[in-house]
Amino acid sequence: MLLVKDDILTDEGELAVKALHEENLHEFRRHYLEHHPYDQARLFILLSAKEREMLYQYLSPGEMAEIFENIEEEEHPYETYLAEMNPSFAADMFAEMYTDDAVDVLNELDKAQAASYLSLMNKKAASEIRELLHYEESTAGSIMTTEFITISAQQNVGAAMEILKAEAPDAETIYYIYVTDGDKKLAGVVSLRDLIISSDHTLISDIMNERVYSVSVADDQEDVARRMRDYNFLALPVVDFQQHILGIITVDDIVDVIDEEASEDYSRLAAVPDVDTADRGPFSAAKKRLPWLIILLFLGMLTASLIGRFEATLEQVAILAVFIPLIAGMAGNTGTQALAVAVRRIALGDTTEEKKSKILLKEAGTGLITGTICGIVVTITVFIWHGQIFLGLLVGISIFATLTVATVAGAFIPLLMHKFNIDPAVASGPFITTINDIISVLIYFGMATMFMQYLL
């Protein structure tokens, strides 16, 4: 369903492209630039290389910057476009971009190339970008931008409005103005809403909020996102360890972070490297998924070799084999459920020892209950089906034991990994499922061997 008239990709887009072909600069700019930069970017990526080269001639670096801010690297590699541009045009474009966006693009290039663009830029822009390039990925520093507005507490509202008017075209947000003291330390915040409802002569110190929320430059972007969502801020200042303001993070960056982190959790659960990165074809998809599959394959071999130890049992009672996928499958299912809940609780910050024990206890209880009920259902079904009460009991009790253990394992493994700071990416659904295959096979055949006399 289209939410707005999607004319950039139909009529008006065609007019813009036609103007390009006719080398009609004026008409092109008229039909192209009136659109939102996001729509401009959508048309841009559909152009041919030849059309794009015309376009670079017809747009300023600042106009191109807005387009570039709306292109996703995953779908359309930046390098292709950059290679087509005159290097100094590209450098000017980077200088015009919001620093956080420029940094995102430069981070995707190889170091030499990024350095050469920086050397072509004016010194101020280059040094601002260079500073942001130093911050580690996924930290507040890596997503902040330096286009923010500061004011001193001794100024009045009228002066603040003048500063706003002057800086509005460049600042990423004008809705919060940060108040700094003599040492450039963050001392308060005034919202544009506060400024608007105050008279020109009011001192900033009288209306500013001294309880200003900030994040540290080294904080994890996910923590920043959570904080911003909880408090409904439109922007948050980023400070260093001495409370100097270094940048701001705006809500649109946070929307991207939340999206990104969610798709990361999702991908992990399915053991796919990243569902949001469009694979260019089956080879690239296969290449990404194979490492996991090969590991799981060898874990599966381990399960097979465990069952191999019970070959004698199997030879005596072949019917036992019939229930292997049922038991292993149910172990995998409950394990995945418990895993999903535990991983999510960790992501939501339930990471104290006390809360972790609570998660485990709750999963143990859940496993006991689901195990008991599924066990009874299975016992009855197998008894009705095969008419053997001992076979029913064996399968039923195995389901009971397996579900209990598998549920606890599903929660325990990610919690343990979190404790030892191991990347929980390893605790994917398929991994837990395979581990639980092993557990379930051991329980099932262990019990079958023990009670063999009743089955024969």
Place this chain on the structure above:
Amino acid sequence: MLLVKDDILTDEGELAVKALHEENLHEFRRHYLEHHPYDQARLFILLSAKEREMLYQYLSPGEMAEIFENIEEEEHPYETYLAEMNPSFAADMFAEMYTDDAVDVLNELDKAQAASYLSLMNKKAASEIRELLHYEESTAGSIMTTEFITISAQQNVGAAMEILKAEAPDAETIYYIYVTDGDKKLAGVVSLRDLIISSDHTLISDIMNERVYSVSVADDQEDVARRMRDYNFLALPVVDFQQHILGIITVDDIVDVIDEEASEDYSRLAAVPDVDTADRGPFSAAKKRLPWLIILLFLGMLTASLIGRFEATLEQVAILAVFIPLIAGMAGNTGTQALAVAVRRIALGDTTEEKKSKILLKEAGTGLITGTICGIVVTITVFIWHGQIFLGLLVGISIFATLTVATVAGAFIPLLMHKFNIDPAVASGPFITTINDIISVLIYFGMATMFMQYLL
């Protein structure tokens, strides 16, 4: 890691609680109200019923409204608190809340109770809320709020600023002002940024943006969220079918929607009803997970009965049973990977027939490649391990065929469901895994029976 001083739950919170105990209204308000409403809510939910009853005496309905807007129903049921309040205090509180938040709370109550609060409210607030209560869940109408600011195109910037100053305390956002024509139809938008940099005498019609993006009241909230993320809007107007503006959706609501939808996708993948709803205990968790587990149990029985048909084969070659979990497990793993990618592509809007075919083709290719490689690895491993080339070939070729089919099935099933508008919740990881168990067992035993002579 704490991002801000968390004093509401330590020193200052204690002071506020102490003031409550001492019945010191002034001290309580001083220590409590200076905090952000989100923090006020965090302390509120920690209070005892007796403390809360004091608090209702000490706060105005408007102050209580801000706290209530920051309480999550999932963790703390609204009804408990509402039952403690004087009904007319509660009604006043609802009237003071942003309409979208009031609607969220009232939607959780039973109809009679909601109606009785509405009857206690002033007519205007009640009718605004009543209108929003009609919209279906998950539509733009259900998350919009009615506190927006409109202006006519013939007014000038100075007049607009006056309107802003007057409405700022109530409006949910003052950063966009919507321009309406004589018929109250949406005709344009002006941002506060535009107003600030224009002189007082400029006509709104000269600075307004006529290309205003809007969403329809019946649009799905997920589409609205995607649009808002792509275009980086702070708010979007919601219109009816004649383009009359009915409300606005602000970015903070969208952040919640993105979070909610992501956790929904995640929960579905793991076949848990909702990972974000904290279960009050193992019984409530078990109750939610059991329906799925029982369905999967009977699907597992189907797999078992299919293997049962090959009992004769199994009795002759017991070693075949050894590889059941390996083959079924690998089918589940690749199926889950393909499922995750397909579901995500659907969520991202790749739903044209052409794009769907492309997804299927790509998954088929991926399945062929991963199947070939895993098949070769398995053949060699089993041969080395058991010294039987035919057994190795049987397991290897089964893995090859299973992985190919399972990968396609993992993508095909959600795409098919989407085509027939069936809730893709059914296409969970465990479901696909169980379906793929069946497929893999059929392939494996079918081949084993066919080539029995080589295995004996």
